[in-house]
Amino acid sequence: MRKVKAAVIGTGFIGKAHVEAIRRMGHVELAAIVLDGQEKADAAAASLHVPKAYGNYRDLLHDSEIEVIHNCTPNHMHFEINKQALLHGKHVLSEKPLTRTYEESQELYLLAREKGLVTGVNFNYRQFPMIQHLRAMVQDNDLGDIRLVRGSYLQDWLFYDTDYNWRIEPEYGGKTRAIGDIGSHVFDLAQYVTGMRIVEVFADTVTAIPKRYKPLHQWSTFHSGSKEETELVDIHTEDYGSVLVKFENGGRGVFTVSQISAGKKNALELHIDGSKASVSWRQEEPNHLDVGFRDKPAETVRRDPGCVKAAALPYLHYPGGHEEGWPESLKNMMLHFYDQVLGMDNRSQSVASFEEGHNIMLIEEAIVKSAETGSWQKIEALY
Incomplete structure (x- = not known):
């Protein structure tokens, strides 16, 4: 099984939980951390032992090695980051809520369907x-x-x-x-x-x-x-x-x-x-x-x-x-999400x-x- 390279945007409570769950899977490599500002991103990447750091998520979008983006930012940032990730051909695992409004969430849903990319919302329970x-x-x-x-x-x-x-x-x-x-x-x-x-x-x-x-x-x-x-x-x-x-x-x-x-x-x-x-x-x-x-x-x-x-x-x-x-529920969600990224059968359809x-x-x-x-x-x- 090949390794998928992923990036996590945001390293608050839930961002760090994503980092830990990614590393427990084995077939996914956490390749980049993104925070608002290069200095903060560098510090977080060093602390978490991640090779790449981006101070602006838009720079990450042009990194051809990154296949999957984990959006762990505050709610008001979900829509634009999720949208841009899809437009740049990245699979997206977003924290909930998907957006702040149903108009925005409808746009993302239709865009994801058009692009044929794997998408997920972290309803880990x-x-x-x-x-x-x-x-x-x-x-x-x-x-x-x-x-x-x-x-x-x-x-x-x-x-x-x-x-x-x-x-x-x-x-x-x-x-x-x-x-x-x-x-x-x-x-x-x-x-x-x-x-x-x-x-x-x-x-x-x-x-x-x-x-x-x-x-x-x-x-x-x-x-x-x-x-x-x-x-x-x-x-x-x-x-x-x-x-x-x-x-x-x-x-x-x-x-x-x-x-x-x-x-x-x-x-x-x-x-x-x-x-x-x-x-x-x-x-x-x-x-x-x-x-x-x-x-x-x-x-x-x-x-x-x-x-x-x-x-x-x-x-x-x-x-x-x-x-x-709880940590295992997050790992399970990611295991099934990455099964879809790798084109494997996900019979349970357990990822939202x-x-x-x-x-x-x-x-x-x-x-x-x-x-x-x-x-x-x-x-x-x-x-």
């Missing part, structure tokens, strides 16, 4: 072995008809009014925050696992902390500090949201997201209620599923090669009892494409309209 097992349970009709899908994603990293991050500001993060930042994972996961599209939404969102103390200096992800060297600013993105949904098969769903729930660090949960059984999965305890029945004792299915369905086996890398978690990234943007747009109007909103067609 699809890649957990027990999520793959759960998806296979749905496909095998183990749960019966899906009646209800319940989900939540709760965090506390913006609990205090001194907590601040660029995601709070619409010009950088987009007009929805909790919904777009973490809710997008719930919507994607619900659709991917069940195979059912969300067709209508009814939403309620709240900015519980209407003013926050913004640092006067540069801040990082998960910044938490004091009121020193800050300014008090108005907040225009939501801290919390709840969404009722209708699925295309007539099933119903309810999802809650929050970035102000004390004690919740990365509490993503998915619960599926069918006509035969119900199943629950929790990201902070990712290596088992709880299966419930009406007339017999509940069961727990654990992440073990001898216990999971065949469809989940490619996502396991260690024997039972050797727990795998730009088309699916665009679909999530359409859902978010409908949620914003619903919260503003207090009414049900239909999800627009892809194009």
Whole structure:
């Protein structure tokens, strides 16, 4: 198998996670790092032991050795970088959201289809072995008809009014925050696992902390500090949201997201209620599923090669009892993405494409309209 040369743009929290996952695969070479400014790029490349450094991503686009670009920049930079990468013939793995608006995401989706390049959006929670097992349970009709899908994603990293991050500001993060930042994972996961599209939404969102103390200096992800060297600013993105949904098969769903729930660090949960059984999965305890029945004792299915369905086996890398978690989900996503780059069969279709990234943007747009109007909103067609 030949080695594919890749570049990572951005080395914040998620950028460094991409760097680590790339190096764990073996058949992909991290050949370049890109940051805004040559001095910063050189320092990051030296620190991460990467041979090439670019202080401007446009210079990277002309590097013929680079086949794949990992876009790990803040949200407001996703559209133009993704677009230019496609125009220059590069495969693209982008952080979510695909863009800040559905108009931009539609342009990227159509451009990717025209160019015939491999594209991916990092909805990595699809890649957990027990999520793959759960998806296979749905496909095998183990749960019966899906009646209800319940989900939540709760965090506390913006609990205090001194907590601040660029995601709070619409010009950088987009007009929805909790919904777009973490809710997008719930919507994607619900659709991917069940195979059912969300067709209508009814939403309620709240900015519980209407003013926050913004640092006067540069801040990082998960910044938490004091009121020193800050300014008090108005907040225009939501801290919390709840969404009722209708699925295309007539099933119903309810999802809650929050970035102000004390004690919740990365509490993503998915619960599926069918006509035969119900199943629950929790990201902070990712290596088992709880299966419930009406007339017999509940069961727990654990992440073990001898216990999971065949469809989940490619996502396991260690024997039972050797727990795998969030870093493995990122590696799994990249393994399947690079299978596509190398022209190999990707039977699971587990990597979210730009088309699916665009679909999530359409859902978010409908949620914003619903919260503003207090009414049900239909999800627009892809194009």
